[in-house]
Amino acid sequence: FGFNASFLPCLGYGNLSPSTAVGRIFCIVFALFGIPLNLVLLNEIGQLMLLGVQHCARRLEEVFHWQNKASFLMKTCALVTGLLLFLLLPPLLFSDKEGWSYEEGFYYSFITLSTIGFGDYVIGMNPDRTYPSWYKNVISLWILFGMAWLALVIKFCINILE
Secondary structure, three states: OOEOOOOOOOOOOOOOOEOOHHHHHHHHHHHHHHHHHHHHHHHHHHHHHHHHHHHHHHHHHHHHOOOHHHHHHHHHHHHHHHHHHHHHOHHHHHHHHHOOOHHHHHHHHHHHHOOOOOOOOOOOOOOOOOOOOOHHHHHHHHHHHHHHHHHHHHHHHHHHHO
16 A cells, blocks of 8 residues: 555654555545544553452442542542553653653653654654563553553543533
8 A cells, every 4th residue: 555664563753654546535534434443442441451440449439438539549540650650650661772861751641642743752753762572462452451541531621511
């Protein structure tokens, strides 16, 4: 279909784009189905994460006979764990593997998980660095679960505002 540049685990960074009319038409048709399916997938993963949090909250309520405290505690733990796993710890990996500062890694983490994806920072593209074989696969999983977690956080915020 006439694609330029190299493949990365996520699209939207401007370094992979169709270069022919057929490729562009294919991309549009694919996006018409792919974007809604991606949203469904992220919602399902987020719902599974939420079910896990709710299950833990119910177990705490049963064991310690807490009522509303368990639910609040589990939501707080899910928020803090997600912050660590998806926003605060990954910049340390990016600092090591990409040579970025912590702030640049945090910026990349937020911009990627929020799907803004400006393309000013892209993982695994520095020709002066050697990347481990697992690196892009782990980052792909991080993006998938991180986006689901962020969608869950946004859903919590919407529920609070309502």
